[in-house]
Amino acid sequence: MRNTIITMLTVALLASSCARQPKMENECQYAQSQTAFAFWSPVAEQMEVRIYDEAVSDQPSVISLKKGRGDIWRGTIRGDQAGKFYTVRSFQNGEWSAESPGIFAKAVSINGQRGAIIDLQRTNPEGWDQDRRPAMPDKTDIVVYETHLRDFTMSPNSGIEHKGKFLALTEEGTKTADSLASGIDHLKELGITHLQVLPVFDYGSVDEQKAECSKLNAEGSYNWGYDPVNYNAPEGGYSTDPSDPAVRIREMKEMVQALHKAGIRVVMDVVYNHTYDVMGCALGRVVPQYFYRLNEDGSYANGSGCGNETASDHAMMRQFMVESVCYWAREYHIDGFRFDLMGIHDQETMRAIRAALDKIDPTILTYGEGWAAMAPAYPYEQLAMKQWTYTMPRVGAFSDDIRNALIGSPFDHERGFASGNTACKSAVCNGLVGCIGFEDPNGQLGAEPLRWAGEPMQHVSYITCHDNYCLRDRIEASAGEESEATKIRMNKLAQTAVLLSQGMSFIYGGEELFRTKQGIDNSYQSPDSINIIPWENKARYNDLYEYYRAMIAIRHAHKGFRLGSAEAVREHVSFLPIENEQVIVYRIANLEGIDSAKTLLVVFNGSAEAVETALPEGHYTILAEDGKADVEGLLCTEGPVLRVAPYSATVLAESER
Ligand code: CA
Secondary structure, three states, rough: OOHHHHHHHHHHHHHHHHOOOOOOOOEEEOOOOOOEEEEEEEOOEEEEEEOOOOOOOOOOOEEEEEEEHHHEEEEEEEOOOOOOEEEEEEEEEOEOOOOOOOOOOOOOHHHHEEEEOOOOHHHHOOHHHHHOOOOOOOOOHHHHEEHHHHHHHOOOOOOOOOOOHHHHHHOOOOOOOOOOHHHHHHHHHHHOOOEEEOOOOOOOOOOHHOOOOOOOOOOOOOOOOOEEEEEEEEEEEHHHOOOOHHHHHHHHHHHHHHHHHHOOOOEEOOOOOOOOOOOOOHHHOOOOOEEEEEEEOOOOOOOOOOOEEEEOOOHHHHHHHHHHHHHHHHHHHOOOEEEEEEHHHHHHHHHHHHHHHOOOOOEEEEOOOOOOOOOOOOOOHHHHHHHHHHHHHOEEOOOOHHHHHHHHOOOOOOOHHHHOOOOHHHHHHEEEEEEEEEOOOOOOOOOOOOOOOOHHHHEEOOOOOOOOOOOOHHHHHHHHHOOOOHHHHHHHHHHHHHOOOEEEEEEEHHHHHHOOOOOOOOOOOOOOHOOOOOOOOHHHOHHHHHHHHHHHHHHHHHHHHOOHHHHHHHHEEEEOOOOOOEEEEEEOOOOOOOOOOOOEEEEEEOOOOOOEEEEEOOOEEEEEEOOEEEOOOEEEEEOOOEOOOOOOOEEEEEOOO
């Protein structure tokens, strides 16, 4: 107990005593003439680096480090050390810690056990110097598509050679068995702007020696990867040769480069909120306890639900996160970060991350899950919870509000607005404007409009992601008795609201191909047969795919659906007063000089019956109706009455006659 109290005191002191804040990313600095090591530890009594000739050899040569300014322990080894491996360990309280690659290893051996000494310059693919982030003239252009590398490419029908690997996303010209575009060409054709990949940093749950990608369902080959081991090295399971530390780095860069060439930006899913375990990970070994929050009894706090939670409020953990995202943005040209369980981090850290990324490129995206799995051991009002999103400018949060309103909550099997629930209308309206506290004179947003986003782009509009049911399964769970045709209508209706909302649009990969996960709502380690995107569905459900594609094109073509600021939303958006709880009339008006249309009008009908509504006077092009959509327009109408088919949205653009 006494030891615990002393340790906690130390940790508390450390939390506030890092004014100088040395760089953490320079733990291992390679040059041809020498390799220099520098590890931070204010509590170690001795530290040493152990150099190994091979990834698995024993008999290291040992370098004792010397403590210098800023509690940095330094040592140098002369000569060209490229190709060798290293670990670090520290001596405190009478014993040596276990070895680890350090907390900022940029290259690692198979399964991340040792750091690797390599020349990062030599991992750059040809043309890397010319690689640029795709132009994004307007910050509101974003449409994010989330996928797991294995889900996206493992299907026997993907037409992709390097299934389950980084290189799968470098292959152009791939086709499904029906000769439709797959892989990277599919993404281009769909019109998304950002690809968000599930964790691709080194994680612990897949044995890289067994990350079998030549056949489906190889045992132990699949995991989402929310179990970080080395935050700053790519996962070896996605490499064609995990035993060569340089290969995974080069291949991940090749993936980024190919996506950039295709005009697509890359968002990394980052999981700084917890580690795979504590004592098995460098964060737990190098400076024991410091990087984690502890409960009053000295046990590890567990806001992540995974056994521990990190302490972004501790100065060096905060700095670690800042340096880590900046490293990925600089070294790998990553264009955005999705923060897993962002609600575990404190707001100040998220603002620090935003400020640091702004210095690299202000168009780098930042958003995350504004919640935690369990209550974090930190004052709620200082955490990056969704409720406080407006205090973190240009950091977005996933909107469970629009999700639950459209298709129902993941925690029950109720229907949502798009599947016939009559109690969700006002929440959908709040979501359409991005939960900015929109005062609606027509009363369609309810008595107290939702407000947690300062600007609409901080509102990540989505209905599904890797967590919980995919869309087809969620609709099945609540409306299983309906026909498949009706379920597809509901699917289109819900996604129309996502894609035409003022927030940032986000879709889960494979929804456009009517994927199912066979009712599995947590497929984190399910076999490929559950998780793969079924490319054969692109032909089978081509009507659905074409609808998604057209709706994305409509979003891109009409600035009115992505006005970009709360002020503009308040100026241009209104909801017409409709008493029917299953009908929403969403109107964006006075768009001269902003959009090719004077007015945009969307009528959402969430009921099983066709409804009629009065159309404000004007000449309208119908961009979508009854489950069909075309950015060029399907036909024209002047009203005065509009008939909207069951479970569908009609989208109209008013122009000069
Ligand atoms: Ca790994």
